[in-house]
Amino acid sequence: MKKLFRILIVLSIALSFISCGKEERYGEEFEIKYIGRRSDGDDDIWYQAEIYPSKYVGTVKEHDKYYRDSGTVNVKKGILGEKLGFVGDTYGIVKINESAEEFYGKKLKELFGENVLQVYDIRFNRVLEDYSFGNIIKVWKEEGVRLTIKGGIYIFGRVENDEDREQYRKQIYEFIQFMKETGTFEYVDLDIEVIDIRRLYDSFNNSDKIKKMLINNRKSWENNEISAKDSDNKRKEILNTLNVLTKNEVTNNINEINRSTINESPFKWSYYTVLLYSKIYSPKYILNNHLDEEKKKEYNKITDIEFDMGGYY
Structure with a gap:
């Protein structure tokens, strides 16, 4: 009996995508997996399943939770037992994040080239028929549904001197101006x-020795045993031993990155190979989230772009 009810749950979620027009709205065919029963401790009971596009089956995105969200079926208790209730999904969140990647991607590639990774966590509480970012902006402005842009932009490159650093400052500033021009810099936390682009090299990822050397170098700097400059020179010396990849190999390695785990482990990510870091808060985001107002900047001048890492490290 429980197995039959579980089958009904799967069918209910699947049919909801068709009967409610959601498959047509998203323009996707979906896989449904990992169904589980949930409860808030009171009378509310629901079944929840992970959903993701069928086009990602067999790719790295199939196992990346950044591209997954949930389908939900509420369960109502009655005299004759349980029966299915409201059916819904939250896949629109994934669509919004992907739409933002497309919208900002052109400008980011114009400024920084191909080696850019965008990972968003955008908040926009609205179900749409059209998930293009232009339409999201339009609905936001017309209906007042707040659009909050959170997440990270990861640029793979090199910083060898002051000129390189100032060039990145200029490019980041230009990107913020683009956000302003498109009206999307009101609620931003980026x-x-x-x-360091060599973080993508296979010779880096496959070498525990290189990673350990970078960890020890970083700890020496954090413990004030060496200066930021010496630490940066040591990092360069370590990474200069790596084999260079072709442009296509670098692009492929970026595409293989699991976005959902990008911030879970500093060892896996940029903590030991980050060259420059800038925290970007829009003034309205600071005010609405009661953050330190000393951090508030209008980004009307290039010096408003600040880097928090010592030296080039």
């Missing part, structure tokens, strides 16, 4: 990192 991390922008410039990461």
Whole structure:
């Protein structure tokens, strides 16, 4: 009996995508997995399943939770037992994040080239028929549904001197001006990192020795045993031993990155290979989230772009 009810749950979620027009709205075919029973401790009971586009089956995105969200079926208790209730999904969140990647991607590639990774966590509490970012902006302005842009932009490159650093400052500033021009810089909380491109090399990822050397170098700096400059020179010396990849190999390695785990482990990510880091808060975001107002900047001048890492490290 429980197995039959579980099958009904799967069918209910699947049919909801068709009967409610959601498959047509998203323009996707979906896989449904990992169904579980949930309860808030009171009388509310529901079944929840992970959903993701069928086009990602067999790719790295199939196992990346950044591209997954949930389908939900509420369960109502009655005299004759349980029966299915409201059916819904939250896949629109994934669509909004992907739409933002497309919208900002053109400008980011114009400024920084191809080696850019965008990972968003955008908040926009609205179900739409059209998930293009232009339409999201339009609905936001017309209906007042707040659009909050959170997440990270990861730029893979090199910073060898002051000129390189100032060039990145200028480019990041230009990107913020683009956000202003498109009316999307009202509620923003972004991390922008410039990461040593050699972090993507197979010879880095496959070498425990290289990683350990970088960890020890970083700890020496944090413990004030060496200066930021010496630490940066040591990092360069370590990474200069790596084999260079072709442009296509670098692009492929960026595409293989699991976005959902990008911030879970500093060892896996930029903590030991970050060159420049800038935290970007829009003034309205600071005010609405009661953050330190000393951090508030209008970004009307290039010096408003600040880097929090010592030296080029």
